Amino acid sequence: MNLPRLGLGTMGITDPEAIATAIDVGYRHLDTAQIYDNEAVVGEGIARADVDRGELVVATKLWVDQLDRVRESTVESLDRLGLDAVDLLYVHRPRGKYDPESTLPALADLQADGLVDEIAVSNFELDDLNRFIDVLERPPAANQVEYHPRFQPEDRLEHAREHEYPLVAYSPLYDGRVGDVDAVVEVAARHDITPEQASLAWLLEKGIHPIPKASSREHLEANLAAQSVDLDPEDVAAIDGVEREDELYPE
Ligand SMILES: NC(=O)c1ccc[n+]([C@@H]2O[C@H](COP(=O)([O-])OP(=O)(O)OC[C@H]3O[C@@H](n4cnc5c(N)ncnc54)[C@H](OP(=O)(O)O)[C@@H]3O)[C@@H](O)[C@H]2O)c1
Known part of the structure; x- marks a missing residue:
């Protein structure tokens, strides 16, 4: 799987047209x-769009109460999406019914059966990540974590770099409030x-894959255009130095 540099977060999107427009x-x-x-909205948007399925990376996440019924729950997600397989299946959080010894092998079975192209994790800290590697003898295909100028979990970035898997940044626009951060402005x-x-270009410069959520064509296009911005090392350092104290999704 080749993960695009910038993706679309869809939390809160209820109109399939927004998905079709994004594509x-x-x-x-x-x-x-x-x-x-x-998931049904995203599936409907994909169905409406003029794109080959093979060009898309579609990711979904198993919620914490589904991690002891991985196969059944994934099949339900695929039904809602209207797809035969997803490209990335995440463990949303290592909580609830998560048990690395049973959840992870169940995910690997789905991958072997072709329902899932790659297995990924979200909100995993270093202990959880290292346990994943112990159990499956390979790193996850991605770790998706909160990452924006006001919350920078560098230990997760270092782990991703060391083990050569992509770090995906959620809430990369600080939930639409990056304009409140002086260094970013x-x-x-x-x-x-x-x-x-600026926030997206900073993440891209660090090799992180942001997934901003946007619903209008204007926002969708503006965010994609961040891929052609070249920041200077001083710009990156200025945002790196922002006070890091506002985690939007603490445990
Ligand atoms: N794994 C996890 O636990 C987890 C947790 C939270 C989020 N996520 C994922 O990460 C995605 C993104 O995070 P998020 O939705 O929390 O927040 P976000 O992407 O940081 O911010 C989204 C907000 O920014 C606005 N926006 C987008 N582009 C803009 C632009 N160019 N100019 C001005 N405003 C703009 C959006 O408004 P409009 O909609 O009006 O465009 C929306 O209000 C989610 O959708 C979800 O897929 C994952």
């Missing part, structure tokens, strides 16, 4: 989850871009 403007990685209650002004584009 139309060039998004090739769509991120949903059982708990977002919109200053970088944006220097490059004549928006604070949202």
